[in-house]
Amino acid sequence: MIHTGKWSPPDKRASGGKGANRKREPSSITRAIIATFWEYTERTKVSGMWLLRRNRTYGVSRFIWSSVLLQLLLLSIYLTLLLWLKFYSYPILNTISNDLSITDVAFPGVTICSPKVVNSERVDRYVKTLKIPKEYDIAEVAAGFEFLNAFTDQSFEPPSHESFKATDAVLRLNNVTTWEAAMAVSPGCSDYVKRCFWGHTEFQCNQSHEYLSFIPTTAYLGPCCSFNYNPRNASFVPFSANIFGMDGGLTFVGAEGSERNLNTGLIVLVHHPMDYVTESAASVTITARSESFVEVSPTVQSSSAEVLELSERKRDCLISDDLRLRNYRQAACLLACQTEAIVQKCGCHPYLLPIVGNKFKECNLNDTFCYSANYGG
Incomplete structure (x- = not known):
C-alpha cells in the first residue's frame, strides 16, 4: 500500500550529526581572562576580593559583594579622572632656583x-x-x-x-x-x-x-x-x-x-x-x-611665562596685567581687602594705610570710635 503526504527534512536534533546539542566553546582569550581572575582571587590580599573565591560565597551574598567591589572600582576611576582634570585645568609648575644673581x-x-x-x-x-x-x-x-x-x-x-x-x-x-x-x-x-x-x-x-x-x-x-x-x-x-x-x-x-x-x-x-x-x-x-x-x-x-599666559580662571590668581598696575603683590591684595572692610564698616580709610584712590574719604578723629571698636582689638 502506498501512502502519500508532505515531506519534511530530517530533524537534526535527533540525527546526532554535526549540529547536535553542544554549547559554544569560549575562546582562548576568554578562558585566559577567567583563569587569571580566579587565580587573582586566590592569591590577592586586597580586602573583599577573597570573598569572590570559588566555593566561598553563593547567590545573593556573592552578588552583593560583587556589586560593592564594582562600585568601589568605578568610584576610584571617577576620583582619578577628577584629579587629572583639576591638574589639567591648573597646570602649575614650581621651580626652585639657587643661581639667582x-x-x-x-x-x-x-x-x-x-x-x-x-x-x-x-x-x-x-x-x-x-x-x-x-x-x-x-x-x-x-x-x-x-x-x-x-x-x-x-x-x-x-x-x-x-x-x-x-x-x-x-x-x-x-x-x-x-x-x-x-x-x-x-x-x-x-x-x-x-x-x-x-x-x-x-x-x-x-x-x-x-x-x-x-x-x-x-x-x-x-x-x-x-x-x-x-x-x-x-x-x-x-x-x-x-x-x-x-x-x-x-x-x-x-x-x-x-x-x-x-x-x-x-x-x-x-x-x-x-x-x-x-x-x-x-x-x-x-x-x-x-x-x-x-x-x-x-x-x-x-611664575614661569607659561603660567602667566594662562587665563585668570585657570591661573586662579590676579597679576599686575589683570589690574593694569605696574606692580601687584599678595600684600597689596590683602591690604585692599582690609581697606574695603573698614570702608564698609566705618565709611572711611585710616590715614596710616596707603592711598587707594579718591573714592574713599580719610578717617578723621570723629571716626576713631568706629575703627577702635571694630579693628583695634
Whole structure:
C-alpha cells in the first residue's frame, strides 16, 4: 500500500550529526581572562576580593559583594579622572632656583618707628600754629590729639572726655588732613635718624635723593621714617644692591624721638620695599646706648611665562596685567581687602594705610570710635 503526504527534512536534533546539542566553546582569550581572575582571587590580599573565591560565597551574598567591589572600582576611576582634570585645568609648575644673581633682588625697605605716636612736645608746638576760634580752648584742642592712638594702639580705650570733637573741628577749619596732623605731632625723621651710611660712605639722612634718603611714611605703628620705601608714590621703583655682609648695606645712628623720655627706644622694621608694613614684618627694638644688627636672607618667588599666559580662571590668581598696575603683590591684595572692610564698616580709610584712590574719604578723629571698636582689638 502506498501512502502519500508532505515531506519534511530530517530533524537534526535527533540525527546526532554535526549540529547536535553542544554549547559554544569560549575562546582562548576568554578562558585566559577567567583563569587569571580566579587565580587573582586566590592569591590577592586586597580586602573583599577573597570573598569572590570559588566555593566561598553563593547567590545573593556573592552578588552583593560583587556589586560593592564594582562600585568601589568605578568610584576610584571617577576620583582619578577628577584629579587629572583639576591638574589639567591648573597646570602649575614650581621651580626652585639657587643661581639667582643678588643684583636681581631688591634691597629691603627699612622703616623706623617710635613706640609713642603722639609726642606731647610736638603737640604743644603744633597747636600754636593753628587758627583756633575763641569758642575752643587750646588745651582741649591739644588733648584731642590723643585720639590718634586709636588707629595704632590695639589696647586703646577712649578717654572720658570728648576733646576730639574740638580738635577735629579745628583741623577742618585749618584744612588739615588726619595724615598731616599725625605727621606733625609724631616724631619725625630728623628726630631719631641722625647719621646714615651706605657701606662705608656717609650720606645726608634727609637729603633729596631718589634712594639714599629717609622719608616720612606710615606703618601699622603709625607715622614712621623709611628707607627704600615710599607707599604714597605709585611710581616708586625700589633699587637692588650688589653688596652684602656687615661692611655693606645700610647703617644708621638713631635717637629716641621724645625730647624728655629717652627710655622707650626705637622699632626697626625690615620688609619688602613694595609691601605695606604690617605686623608680619621682621622687627628689632633698639634701646639707648646699644648696637643692633639685622640679617636679611632674601627669598624670591616667581611664575614661569607659561603660567602667566594662562587665563585668570585657570591661573586662579590676579597679576599686575589683570589690574593694569605696574606692580601687584599678595600684600597689596590683602591690604585692599582690609581697606574695603573698614570702608564698609566705618565709611572711611585710616590715614596710616596707603592711598587707594579718591573714592574713599580719610578717617578723621570723629571716626576713631568706629575703627577702635571694630579693628583695634
